[in-house]
Amino acid sequence: IAxxxxxGKSSLLNRILDEQKAIVTAIPGTTRDVIESTLSIEGVPVRLMDTAGIREVADEVEKIGVQLTEEKLKEADLVLAVLDQSVSLSPEDIQLLEKVKKKTTxxxxxxxxLPSAMNWEKVLKDLPPFPTVRVSALRGEGISRLKKEIVKLVVGGDKFTASSAIAPNVRQAKALRETKxxxxxxxxxxxxxxxxxxxxxxxRNALDSLGEIVGETTPEHVLESIFSNFCIGK
Structure with a gap:
């Protein structure tokens, strides 16, 4: 989220997660570090990152935060480029869109x-042809549509299908086969x-196998592997 x-980046993160994960104030530069959180959207695992606002700063701590934002932009599989439609485009907005024009955005x-400050239909024609969603992080308007667009861009289609499913590791793949x-x-x-x-x-066996994937059940052989390979102490 950049x-x-x-x-409203932090407000957007909180709204997507439906919890108060990030501190939100009217003071510019409140977010100085990268705040990460994971969730499942329509069955698709997503790791969200709220980043520091992009701007020229003198404060050393905030400057480091902006540098982290730049790094995360390069690493991201999907960029949520957030603009405030109630004010005119700023040089920082244009700078961000230029940075991400070759990324999935x-x-x-x-x-x-809030009332719109610009004719956005006209403005969007002059910007890179990004898919666009209008939201109110404050009221929650448009968040369902936003989530659907995230899934669409992440999995490359309108729906998350079995052919696009991924088992993160061998143990979970085995649990899926047993469930089947x-x-x-x-x-x-x-x-x-x-x-x-x-x-x-x-x-019951099928539910237990699914429980291994989501962490609700832990078979004895997994516990034995953990204790034999890792030193666990106080």
């Missing part, structure tokens, strides 16, 4: 709860009119 100071026009096997057993048992106890047993 933009100049006071465009979603233009976010924030503060639609148990669910196939449920279907077979249902077709064969097997006793409900057997169907419930297979369903």
């Amino acid at each position: 933009g100049r100071v006071n465009v 979603l233009l976010v026009l924030n503060k639609i709860d 096997k148990f669910l196939e057993n449920v279907l077979r048992c249902t077709t064969e009119n097997a006793p409900l106890e057997i169907i419930a047993f297979e369903l």
Whole structure:
């Protein structure tokens, strides 16, 4: 999440997460470090980063924050370029859009709860052809649309499909295969009119396998691996 100071980046982060993760004030330069948080949007794991506002600064701490912003812009798979639609475009806005014009970028026009300062339809024609979403981080307007656009740009389509799914590691891939096997057993048992106890047993196994992926259940062999490979103390 990038933009100049006071465009509502931290408010946007909080609204997407639906929690008060970042401090929000009217003081320019409140965010000086990169604030990271992860969430699942329509089943897609996303790591969000709220960054310091881009501007020329003399303060040494804020200057480091701006440098971190520059680094994260280079690393990001998707940039949410946030503009304040209630004020005119600034040199910092233009500078940001120039930096990200070759990256996958979603233009976010924030503060639609306030009167627009410009004819944005005309302005957007002169900007790089980024997909654009209008939101109010303050009121939550447009956030659902924003999330859908994030998923669309991340997975390269309108919907997150099985063919685009990713298992982060071997253990989770194994758990997914076991879940599939148990669910196939449920279907077979249902077709064969097997006793409900057997169907419930297979369903429980499927749920336990899914629990391994999301962290709700931890099998003994995983615990043994943790304690044998890592030194865990107070």
